Amino acid sequence: MANVIIVLILLVLVGYGIYSFVHHLTRGGGCCGERDAAVKKIKVEDRNxxxxxxxxxxxxxxxxxxxxxxxxxxxxxxxxxxxxxxxxxxxxxxxxxxxxxxxxxxxxxxxxxxxxxxxxxxxx
Structure with a gap:
């Protein structure tokens, strides 16, 4: 019985790890949307x-x-x-x-x- 519980816990942990990895790859992660489209740079008119x-x-x-x-x-x-x-x-x-x-x-x-x-x- 103890072996079944351990196996179930390990399966849940592995499943969560795979979900997190796929989510990070597809939706991005980390800082301020680094995997999103880049924010358009606002340039100053007077560049002198x-x-x-x-x-x-x-x-x-x-x-x-x-x-x-x-x-x-x-x-x-x-x-x-x-x-x-x-x-x-x-x-x-x-x-x-x-x-x-x-x-x-x-x-x-x-x-x-x-x-x-x-x-x-x-x-x-």
């Missing part, structure tokens, strides 16, 4: 870096993939007069601005995208 004299570098927690990178960049690139570039390896974002950076608005945009802004590492 000379027009952006102010720089703010913030650490951002929670970014793990290129979709995360795109989410943060998009959230900041829609702000007027900003141009953002994320360094995923360093887990920070460099924000170029035409006027003095509104750090509170930038931090809020990062939060609204679902990430946690950390300390300011550089400001010019």
């Amino acid at each position: 870096k000379a027009h952006y004299p102010h720089t703010l570098v913030l650490g951002v927690d929670g970014m793990t993939c290129q979709n995360c990178q795109r989410h943060v960049e998009n959230a900041l690139n829609v702000l007027p007069g900003t141009w953002a570039a994320v360094d995923l390896a360093a887990r920070n974002v460099t924000v170029l601005t035409k006027d003095e950076a509104d750090e509170d608005a930038i931090r809020q945009a990062i939060r609204d995208a679902g990430y946690l802004p950390l300390r300011t590492t550089s400001k010019t």
Whole structure:
């Protein structure tokens, strides 16, 4: 009787493992829809870096993939007069601005995208 119970438990565990594996392959898994269609990148209209004299570098927690990178960049690139570039390896974002950076608005945009802004590492 004990052998039957052990075999049934093992069958349930193997069945669940196969289900999880197939679900991960077909529906994706991990971070922020990394297997979904990529989020379209929002590009800034003015791509002349000379027009952006102010720089703010913030650490951002929670970014793990290129979709995360795109989410943060998009959230900041829609702000007027900003141009953002994320360094995923360093887990920070460099924000170029035409006027003095509104750090509170930038931090809020990062939060609204679902990430946690950390300390300011550089400001010019």
